[in-house]
Amino acid sequence: MAPARKKRRTNGSAASSSSFTFVKFQSQDFEKLQQKYTNTKEKFIDEKFPPQKRSIGSGLLSKKQMDKLVWMRPSELVEDPRLVVDGESRFDFAQGELGNCWFLAAIGAITFQKEIMDKIVPVDQAFGPGYPGVFHFRFWKAGKWIDVVIDDKLPTIDGELIFLDCKTRNEFWPALLEKAYAKVCGSYAALHGGFISDALKAFTGGVHKFFSLGEAPDILWDLMDKAARCGALMGCGTPPGPTSANTVLPNGIVQGHAYTVTGVTKVKTPNKEVKLVRIFNPWGEGEWNQNWSDKSSLWKQVSEEDRKRWLDNKNDGEFWMSMKDFCKYYSDLDICCISSTFLDE
Template sequence: MASPGVCMSILNARKMKDGFGTFTNPERFNNQDFEQLKQYCQIRQVRYIDEMFPPDRRSIGEGVLSPSDLMRVTWNRPRKIVSNPCFEVDGISRFDFGQGMLGNCWILSSIGALTFQSVILKQVVPPEQRFDEDYCGIFHFRFWRFGKWVDVVIDDKLPTIDGNLIFVHSKNPTEFWPALLEKAYAKVCGSYSDMNAGTPAEALVDFTGGVHICIDLKEPPKDLWEMMCRAGQSKSLMGCGTPQGETSANTVLPNGIVQGHAYAVTGVKTTLSQGQQVNLVRLWNPWGEGEWKGDWSDTSMLWNTVSPEDREMCLKKRDDGEFWMPLEDFCRFYSDLDICCMCPEFLDENSSCHWKTAFYEGRWVAGTTAGGCMNDLDSFCTNPQYRVKIDELLSGCSSKKVEKNMLVSLMQKPDKRNRRLVKNLHIGLYVFEVTEEFKTQRGKFSASFFSRNRPVAQTKTYLNGREVMELLMLKPGEYLIVPTTFKPNETASFILTIVSKAETHVQ
């Protein structure tokens, strides 16, 4: 068994080629086989207990509960909490649950978005899990983690105080899929406390294995509304967050918006009000309550100015955490919008064009392949280099409108399992055009190339987050992509994702 805090199963290229860790063939997290473990328990007529994520204070972690509350925790199976537990009741919905004592709104808002996409939902939450005659206290869920899909096994012992769930809880006390899903994600993060604080982007990627695009709502693109409409139609997941503000996080403003909080975007709609077109965004608060109080809120008189059909379709006067607000107020009160999808086809007005995705694994190693940013020009050339040839767009994909034709994402991979112990480096990437005089170059490009050529694109800033990405418009030709840390001689692993509208060839 690996030492505490060490990631026990990091993907390597050979495993991917053999088909393990894919959407259809997830890798066993911690090498635990769900079917074998379930069969073992059934034959011996015992209830499963997960030794890899034991029902004790180690799995809760530090800093979430006070010492006195931690002493009161008991781990109970659903059948000890209620007499008639169910995995799900009348399907799976965002309205099933509310946030508990954990600051993991970034995960729960993403789960809310996930419930709209049945194909991905069935991947993350395998169906046909029941408290029936085959029940033996074992469940499993699937997540995408740093380049691979993993199947995560858990027992169903859940942390309670005085018989009540202390973390996420269903509004129907007999329904347990939200608490079990949260426990499985806590396991891959290291503990419940390792889920405390984060961004929707991280969970959205882990629930889809897809491409993430972040939009700064303080400087939104001109076609933001059209982009959101296409994203909603293309089975994308959308989440957003509010600024921290000057006071502590989770402060509720007079308008009902929570500071430093994550929400799910659950719908977009255009309606006519007094002859004027209004673009509305529907949002959901993972608390399961607490809503916007401004224009187009549940109690707004503006709903009397739209057609009866739109009013009937949109207006639900209940405190369930979901509400509508105009796009202008959305950009005003929210800081960023995260869109995550299997493929960024929503960026195109032309839906007939298909984007292609490729993953590449790499590593910066101090002293050899960790050259730092262009401030350190002498060592910069030692960084990993990816040479890309971009072909002409097919006629069906070309457009007179200037648009993006490539997305490049750089994600650093942790060397520790416990999320709170991961120290992200400041990372970024550069893109250089390979001009005619260098096209015969073989192998890595030397310092002379970078001293004579300026990047045609680069990340706006170096971030110490899990991922940075750039949307690019590159004409046909050859390019060099260089992922880097800000400082030289920093060791870390990474995944470079290249999503291209045109045919590309990578060395």
């Protein structure tokens, strides 16, 4: 069954992370830096991933954009910056100038898992009066968990974030998480194009299974249903078009694009039972517009209870489609699970 549509985390301890050992990335100690800059009442600037053009990387922005680029702290962009507002949700963010839909699709998947989110986005940090400008995030890399420190200077043009942005203007966990992963990879440009499986493993350290939907087994929907019940993370992709651009097809599907699988369910019509898949576009908008989409007349054939439970007619990037259409228009499915039990089965 599909997870409920709600935000996952507000405050609370990250006790679930206490059993893990985190290696300090580039030997930077978050607690020591936080204490140092709190005492000196200065704002941290990360010399190992400095707010300079080399951290953007080459070939990503035009010369005109680079000339206009200004690194700004959230406290310079809004009056009341927050790391998290009312919990993390896949509906918080929208993709920016960076072609990292694969990374954002994985973020959309982990927002369902409180334990994972508390590990990736530690709760021991916040904005506020006198905050030191230092944050940290955690990823799985090369067989170990790493703790990545960053400053909170973000790339902007004309006072607007140019990469991952949040729909709530004073919420910054998505943009700072993206910056931390860019630091791990060497630059923002290094995130331009990638595989959702890499991001899912970076967020979980879990085991991974790939399915080619052109050769999908008959029991694939049942496997997806079991994966959802086990708390596994799922992402999918569409085949590329004739050009490198993310062309939007008349049916609303984007070619060469990564999506999050956010749930599966079954509904009953007068004639048959239909297996459905719920999918999220990390652009934060743009949806499938055919059978079982938000405005599809097929929803009139199911019970009022099912319509209320599953249908949400909003242009938020999330939509339902049949399993048959899913296998027709998508090319691949990635399932990542912290435990190997599900994949072993």
